[in-house]
Amino acid sequence: MTIQAMDASHVALVVLSLRSEKFEEYRCDRPQTLGISIGNLSKLVKVAGNDDSISLRADDEARVLILTFRGKNSERTSEFQLNLLTLESEHLGVIDQEYVAEITMPSLEFGRICRELAQITDTITIAADKEIVNFAVSGDIGSGSVAIKPNDSDKPDEKCIIKVSELVSMNFALRYLNLFNKASMLSNEVSISLSPEVPISLQYEFELGELRYYLAPKIAEDA
Amino acid sequence: MTIQAMDASHVALVVLSLRSEKFEEYRCDRPQTLGISIGNLSKLVKVAGNDDSISLRADDEARVLILTFRGKNSERTSEFQLNLLTLESEHLGVIDQEYVAEITMPSLEFGRICRELAQITDTITIAADKEIVNFAVSGDIGSGSVAIKPNDSDKPDEKCIIKVSELVSMNFALRYLNLFNKASMLSNEVSISLSPEVPISLQYEFELGELRYYLAPKIAEDA
């Protein structure tokens, strides 16, 4: 099961993949694309208790998604019908991309860097060579950078792997990266992939599947 | 000692009763009704420390309520005069009402249902029969309901008792119920009483007394 969402300005894309074998029960007779308001889905899912089992159901040609929540002792059950949206575009096929730089680092560390640098300005320059990744900003109040070196620690909150086949330096909007960074609660590690002129990819693996964000680089005119 | 307050639109009433024997000292020479701004009283009471003893005092024909806070070791004492309000109406005699449905359930559970359903729309339909209580909403984004069955667990955060002599189904404004639900920190249990066309009553018992809320049902034109 894959969930895709794109922001209104079409610069950011998120893809959540949940492995079917991780569901207690999973049946899908034929591939189907449902248009769901993420905001409304999240309102309904909050009604479920932490220990509730959740079932999602949609018929062929479905106009509603049926959610059922059942408490452990079944003394409480909830059922909701969520109206589906008409999709303007079909499911996007994301092209598998080769990247010239791949950095795996602690997700909290990456989150902290993006959050704090956003205080200075919105555009971050991420530059990577074999030895170092550099996160730099320059704004009215001054300028500066954070440099990260590889660390082969076993601890996921210290480990940092840098694989670079070609120097790369690109600009991104921190306000998007900071939205993506909420995913750091799902995984200790984030894998950052970069190649000139293609969107950056941030990938978070977790038990049930993976969450992947794409963000188009800022080009000079945007800066 | 009984404290009553009604909201400006006169659809909600709260009655707090504190048992006189639970006070360290209690003297009331004759019944007296004082008009107090709850907001201002709460500002003053916050000045007291958690372990302070609080004394409240009002003379006959009082124009101020005198609050005294005294620290455990008496190295700190505070005294405040709170200006009283002129009351438009006298103390309301709340009529003892027979109800066709009485539900006792965990107060946190009731609070969570009201809070989450309020995300969908403001009008909740509470329907009860002998076997089940149903909390339902229907809004732009979809519709749904939470069903609660009786549970004779000994744990107050699971126990649920449903006594229904007649089917009942009524509509209420969730924004009020969610204000009332703050009282769930006073008691593990809430007793919900319903009868057609009379206000719902929510009752929270705690060591010092009881807190009771009344809310008029929504009629069709309000919905």
Next chain:
Amino acid sequence: MTIQAMDASHVALVVLSLRSEKFEEYRCDRPQTLGISIGNLSKLVKVAGNDDSISLRADDEARVLILTFRGKNSERTSEFQLNLLTLESEHLGVIDQEYVAEITMPSLEFGRICRELAQITDTITIAADKEIVNFAVSGDIGSGSVAIKPNDSDKPDEKCIIKVSELVSMNFALRYLNLFNKASMLSNEVSISLSPEVPISLQYEFELGELRYYLAPKIAEDA
């Protein structure tokens, strides 16, 4: 190293003194006054991790302050250039003042009194004699006061010392005192010094130095 800042309306002054021997390394070839935006400095300092070592550097005739943060294991280093401000006035020589009343009390207690009394009105009257310190307010909703007596407890969160050579009673704006009270996280104790017609001084001692606030009294026309 001393940091001074004054509020825009020139009624409050803060002086932070850090003892040079408490730095790992400290070099200052000649006295120098740098104009720094506290807000911008604080944005940059937040980029540092809790365990990072921080170095501050400025050349003669400096136009930027250079901040370097280094992680424990040096796998992360950050360097920032903070643009300096042109100062309108030079370093202020704060005159050593004799005070007629000096009160040392728990900083959390003083903070709580100021915070809660601010709910009633903005002007606080602090009055001290040999036996008692009185914090009083009077507003639309009523009036009241908190009285503190000396307490020779050994516990810093109870101890209260009152040294008064002359009765004193002065008015201050609580909104400033409440800003100052954020310093209560630095020290368990606050020393309050009062003399008629001169600014109140609040002094917080901590391991690395001391933080001192001055606030001009409110005179009748302000009240």
